[in-house]
Amino acid sequence: MNLNIILLEASxxxxxxxxxxxxxVVKNAKRRGKKxxxxxxxxxxxxxxxxxxxxxxxxxxxxxxxxxxxxMLTDPTIKGNFFIHTVQSKIIRVNPNMRPPKNYMRxxxxxxQLLKYGKIPINGGETxxxxxxxxxxxxxxxxxxxxxxxxxxxxxxxxxxxxxxxxIIGIGAFPHGDFSEKILKLAKKIYSxxxxxxxTQQVICRIFSACNAILGWP
Amino acid sequence: MNLNIILLEASxxxxxxxxxxxxxVVKNAKRRGKKxxxxxxxxxxxxxxxxxxxxxxxxxxxxxxxxxxxxMLTDPTIKGNFFIHTVQSKIIRVNPNMRPPKNYMRxxxxxxQLLKYGKIPINGGETxxxxxxxxxxxxxxxxxxxxxxxxxxxxxxxxxxxxxxxxIIGIGAFPHGDFSEKILKLAKKIYSxxxxxxxTQQVICRIFSACNAILGWP
Numbered sequence: 001m002n003l004n005i006i007l008l009e010a011s012x013x014x015x016x017x018x019x020x021x022x023x024x025v026v027k028n029a030k031r032r033g034k035k036x037x038x039x040x041x042x043x044x045x046x047x048x049x050x051x052x053x054x055x056x057x058x059x060x061x062x063x064x065x066x067x068x069x070x071x072m073l074t075d076p077t078i079k080g081n082f083f084i085h086t087v088q089s090k091i092i093r094v095n096p097n098m099r100p101p102k103n104y105m106r107x108x109x110x111x112x113q114l115l116k117y118g119k120i121p122i123n124g125g126e127t128x129x130x131x132x133x134x135x136x137x138x139x140x141x142x143x144x145x146x147x148x149x150x151x152x153x154x155x156x157x158x159x160x161x162x163x164x165x166x167x168i169i170g171i172g173a174f175p176h177g178d179f180s181e182k183i184l185k186l187a188k189k190i191y192s193x194x195x196x197x198x199x200t201q202q203v204i205c206r207i208f209s210a211c212n213a214i215l216g217w218p
Numbered sequence: 219m220n221l222n223i224i225l226l227e228a229s230x231x232x233x234x235x236x237x238x239x240x241x242x243v244v245k246n247a248k249r250r251g252k253k254x255x256x257x258x259x260x261x262x263x264x265x266x267x268x269x270x271x272x273x274x275x276x277x278x279x280x281x282x283x284x285x286x287x288x289x290m291l292t293d294p295t296i297k298g299n300f301f302i303h304t305v306q307s308k309i310i311r312v313n314p315n316m317r318p319p320k321n322y323m324r325x326x327x328x329x330x331q332l333l334k335y336g337k338i339p340i341n342g343g344e345t346x347x348x349x350x351x352x353x354x355x356x357x358x359x360x361x362x363x364x365x366x367x368x369x370x371x372x373x374x375x376x377x378x379x380x381x382x383x384x385x386i387i388g389i390g391a392f393p394h395g396d397f398s399e400k401i402l403k404l405a406k407k408i409y410s411x412x413x414x415x416x417x418t419q420q421v422i423c424r425i426f427s428a429c430n431a432i433l434g435w436p
Contacts, residue, residue: 067285074417102279102285103281105262105322157427157435158431199292201289209423213374213375217374
């Protein structure tokens, strides 16, 4: 089965310039033998450094992307076009054949390479992830965006799987708050699959499972 | 809905005595300000050190338990009795109200405390995880063990949810190989929910989703 997915406003970025001299940032970078601006922003390391960053409640959670990719890229039957839209509006294309590192620290190292060099692997071979020069509007010009949000109209995950329009499912990959106004305006439909707030990986888990149920649990 | 789950032969242990003097183990422990024997065995750090360990193909993957607990303990509707049986046959009781740390390094720190002190939190408050003095047989004396294995009889996840016997679902939490003979003998039934090998978290995701589907996707 084919499902196109875009993770939206994903908390995935290198440490921004404003805080590269913060002691917590410098210490972590030094320990890992990297320059501060080549390390990923991570609230579990940079909580104090992030205090004055704009929109900080949406930032510094690469673990959300990690969990989401682990679910999306290990399903044996669900394939499709996968994108990550970051909180800084970068569009990353994800090769559906990619197998993300299970280990978080290895994932972090890989994302640091991706954001520094623009693609992984750096030296040739099949590209697994790539920072494109597309805008969100470019990506959405090819699909109808179905946004999943607590505030949307209730729908079952199976109905999403059965929809045969040219869809891309938009799932928030940030820890708190709502989608930006811009994204809400780009959505063709806004749906909710649960009355409870669900985590990014849970949303993907429920949709992929529902699609697998329709396929007779292959 | 109520579901009892036991993660079986989970790759969760402190670095064993045989390798506490290995340079990779010492280096990681020193960097984290801990004694080698108080750090968790992790193949991403200890690959070379683990080469001669018995059953090494089943060991050093605490990330599997982390992923599994994140799925089990964030579902808004599925509750039950949750246990972890480790590859060294320790039985850990998991409080269903626990919210595991999302960040892997924080989870590692917490598991190191659990295995060193026998419970978390260490200093009073509601116990979230506890190393019991139970044997696997003690736990299974109260339930019928349904083992999920690629080699089992095909069943749909919904059928598992609908079963109203006094079940505990046994799910392997090790990276490679099959269950030990001992565990296979303890199983009342051995079922498979997919023709593909699934990862631990995927198995839980499919079962929890199927149970939520039966409940009308609350």
